[in-house]
Amino acid sequence: MGIFDFLKKNKKAEIIDNKILETEENPVSTIKHSGKSLNEIYAEKLNNVSIENSDKIFDFIKIYSEYIVRFMGMQIQNNYSPIAAYEKTDGQIIGYLYIAKDMSYNRSIEEVISDMEIEFEKRLSEKTIKSYTIYYHSRFKDNNDHEIAKKNGDFNAISIKYKTSDLSGFLGLRYSFEDDHIVFQGISGFSPEQNNFILNTQLKEDKDYFQERVTIESPITENEIGLKIKKVNNGNVGDMWAGIFGFDRLSEEDGKNFLIHNAAYVFIQETVKSNDEVLISEINFDNIIFRGVKTTNDETRTTYPLLKTDIFIDVENKQINEWENINNLEAVITGNGRDTFGLTYFATDYALNKEKYKTNKKLNIELSGLIYHLEISIISESNTPDGPNFSENFTMYMPNKELSEFGCFDFIGVLEDFREIEVMDNRKYEGFILKVRLITNEDYPDFFTIEMFVNKQNMNFENLTIGMQLTGLFQLQGQIKE
Structure with missing residues (x-):
């Protein structure tokens, strides 16, 4: 996961020749079907139906037609x-969804499907529900293989696991990617008329389709000195590289290979x-600095960029969000600076100083x-006679609504x-190291002033002037003063 998914490509969708009308702003789909179901072509290859x-x-x-269309x-x-x-027992259909409390922790598709099945089997045995369906993406290809799709090339169909008192099994709704x-392609084994009935189902614009939601929360423990340790399994440093090279550069066709090449180059350097x-x-x-971290048994490797600085403050740490998906070599830490303001930062030295972080609150x-x-x-241009009014020296920072868990x-x-x-001695990757005041304190000019790096690609203007008021989004990093 990149912290930002600027590289995501929105796809239009169609069923044969007719399109699903879909926008990001309006999640309700109207589906039209031409009737030219591929089931007509592959009628002799009906699967397990x-x-x-x-x-x-x-x-x-x-x-369950609405939920097929919704998925x-x-x-x-x-x-x-x-989803499920x-x-x-009264015939009402209820949508069921697992949602993550925040972006930092989630469960695997296998775990979610297994939990759903366990829960619904319990309800069936207690006769509190009459039937259930579970929807996921699979390798199904007009055969009996309904294994979960896990990598590119596996995504062939929507599989629907269903069960009622006298029926159980899987259905497969094939799809393909074209430009x-x-x-x-419709549900394999169903006639064109049956597929038309399901796929022409209209979704209700104001309906909440997921009336029952299960929140996924990260486990949090507290150690002997009162530090909370939260497990994170969705941590990723990908967008830190975009902070160095620019989002435009990494969105180019060779962006991924470019990062892989640079990571390999870091790891052939001498151990420092x-x-x-x-x-x-x-x-x-x-x-x-491009930093490479690998375990002594070479089981886990990670790389990330950082801006080395001599500016430091006293921080009292409160919580460590430890990235178990990187073998606990990386962490985002939350605390207070100067006993006053809140901080959440990616600890660039966590792999080296893990024990110091876990045994000392104040650093x-x-x-x-x-x-x-x-x-x-x-x-400051938004000032009005009735206020509020902002001076040219106004400063503030606040956790980003979606990305606060990552600092x-x-x-x-x-x-x-x-x-x-x-x-990299290449003007294509030139930028600026800025010294930016984030908190204005008349009695303490450097109360909270830090250095930041910005690639020119990530600026929407050209010329910098000392004293100017800047705004934007940044990733806070930190390490124990050497």
């Missing part, structure tokens, strides 16, 4: 999460730091930032100094 049973299964599954609409929106729906379209668990290698470009932390987007603030902040700051640098 036998001809004599197909009518009975259709009569049952059609009560197709989710795919168009690039949402591949599994069940039938209450920027998803082509849906180590402990019993990890080996650290680095490449330095001015104060920009001197060098803080710096990678800017993902930068523009000139015009907040990302929206800010308005005053530029106190800057200098231009090149990364």
Whole structure:
């Protein structure tokens, strides 16, 4: 997962020749079907739905038509999460969805489907529901293989696991990717008329289709000194590289290979730091450092960029969000700076200093930032006679609504100094190291002022002037003062 998914490509979808009308703003889909079902072409290759049973299964599954259409609409929106729906004893159909409390922790598709099945089997045995369906993406290809799709090339169909008192099994709704379209081919084993009935189902615009939701929460423990340790399994440093090279550069066709090449280059460098668990290698470009971390058994590797700074403050840490998906080598830490303001930062030295972080609440932390987007603030132009009014020295920062778990902040700051640098000795990756005041304190000028790096691609203006008011989004990084 990148913290931002700027590279995501929205797909239009169609069923044969007719399109699903779908926009990001309006998640309700209207589906039209031409009647040219591929089942006509592949009638001799019906899967596990036998001809004599197909009518009975259709009569049952059609009560879930809205959820079949809803799941197709989710795919168009690039949402591949599994969903479910069940039938209450009074015939009402209820949607069932697992949702993550925040972006940092989630469960695997296998775990979610298994939990759904366990829960629904319990309800069936207790006779509190009459039937259930579970929807996910699979390898199904007009055969009996309904294994979960896990990698590119596996995504062939929507599989529907169903069960009622006298029916159980799987259905497969084949699809294919053609240019920027998803082509849906209808449910294998159903006639064109049956598929038309289901796929022409209209969704209700104001209906909440997921009346029952289960929240996925990360396990949190507290250690002997009162630090909370939260497990994260969805941590990723991908967008830190976009902070260095620019989002436009990494969205190019060779962007992924470019990052892989750079990571490999970091790991062939000599070890500069180590402990019993990890080996650290680095490449330095001015104060920009590309750091590689690998376990001594070479089982886990990770790389990330950082901005080295001499600016530090005293921080009292409150919680460590430890990334178990990176073998606990990385973490985002939350605490208070100068006993006053809140901080959440990616600890660039966590692999090396894990024990120090876990056994000391109060540490001197060098803080710096990678800017993902930068523009000139015009907040002072919004002043009115009735207020509120903002001065040209107004500063603030606040956790980004979607990305706070990763240490990302929206800010308005005053530029106190800057200098231009090149990364990788290549002007294509040039940018600026900025000194930005984030909190204005008349009695303490450097109360909270940090250095940040911005790639020119991530700026929407060209010229910097000391004293100007800037705004944007940045990733806060920190490490224990050496």
